[in-house]
Amino acid sequence: MDPVRNPYAPGAGQRPPELAGRDRELSQFEVVLERIARGRPERSMVLTGLRGVGKTVLLNSFRSMALQRLWGTGKIEARPGQSIRRPVAGALHMAIRELAPRHRAPDRIDQFLGVLKAFAGRDPKAPKGTFVPHLGIDVPAARGRADSGDLEIDLMELFTDAASVAADLSVGIALFIDEMQDVPADDVSALCAATHELSQNGGPLIVVGAGLPHLPSVLSASKSYSERLFRYVSIDRLDRSAADQALLAPAQREGADFEPGALDALYQAADGYPYFVQAYGKVTWDVAAASPVTAQDVAVASPQAEAELAVGFFGSRYERATQAEREYMRTMALLGDDPVQTSQVAEQLGRKPSSVSPARDGLIKKGLIYSSERGLIAFTVPHFGRFLRSQPT
Secondary structure, three states: OOOHOOOOOOOOOOOOOOOOOOHHHHHHHHHHHHHHHHHOOOEEEEEEEEOOOOHHHHHHHHHHHHHHOEEEEEEEEEEOOOOOOHHHHHHHHHHHHHHHHHOHHHHHHHHHHHHHHHHHOOOOOOOOOOOOOOOOOOOOOOOOOOOOOOOHHHHHHHHHHHHHHHHOOOOOOOEEEOOOHHHHHHHHHHHHHHHHHHHHHOEEEEEEEOOOHHHHHHHHHHHHHHHHEEEEEEEEOOOOOHHHHHHHHHHHHHHOOOOOHHHHHHHHHHOOOHHHHHHHHHHHHHHOOOEEEEEHHHHHHHHHHHHHHHHHHHHHHHHHOOOOHHHHHHHHHHHHOOOOOOHHHHHHHHOOOOHHHHHHHHHHOOOOOEEEEEEEEEEOOOOOHHHHHHOOO
């Protein structure tokens, strides 16, 4: 069929042509927005799941929903070892810029921008008393507000002031944080404390995070009350009807269809993971001669789709690992696809657990494996074990 009209879109964070199977999550966030708009207390939200299940897509969809309600929004992507001070400042700068044209008191906007500039400029790694200009804000930096250098105190004051500006317009501010498990431990603690303070005061500012399955344990280790501070939403693979809808709806808009046998074969291949659904759907469309797509078309397309995944989805991650880390992952794969005990991996390698812990820790920092329970580890990428078992030793 015509590749130009191919409707499928496998990409990192790229919205699929049909956002199937996520009505529950979208409805939950709609309730959050509506409750805050009515001045009712509501928790911030955290999305968790493996890579390829569509967390970033949902995060972007939530942001669109907030923008439709005329909220101020900003988004950051956390990076290992990088303080969130400047990224958060940039995100809130964007949020306030979205609100500023509708605000009737320009002085209030300038006052907040001065606080924001002071917050962004207090780099704890800079020599004491040094101000680091940032964000291109023209107003002078404020003094005595969100500029102590203590991130917890500064975030509390900054969030409070941002929420106050939004409240003037009877709207809210939403700060979206992708890859939230990579926020440094001290910054996680500060972020939780600031969010907690704001929730107690009823300020219309929420944090919406997304991260790997162990993110709840990361937050809990930081602040015990984080279990009650956030609404945790687990994002998993699509069920059969949703996976079929993700394939059928875009195809039918292009005047094409799938035979039942083709849908069976595609669900078996993609296993319901949204990224895989798009990847297999795209290649199958290109190899199919005509509509309806058949099971034979899927059989022809599958090796090509698997080869593309092996390079772009699995291979790119595998290449980031050191030789010792690759050996560790291959051993995990040989033990099966379920979470495995770290002691089992060490035993299989014929080494002491302490001697393989650097490889394990390196893989966790690179986001290739995670540990949601003490002593247990698993791959962050679905079907990664199967990929590793298919590779030559």
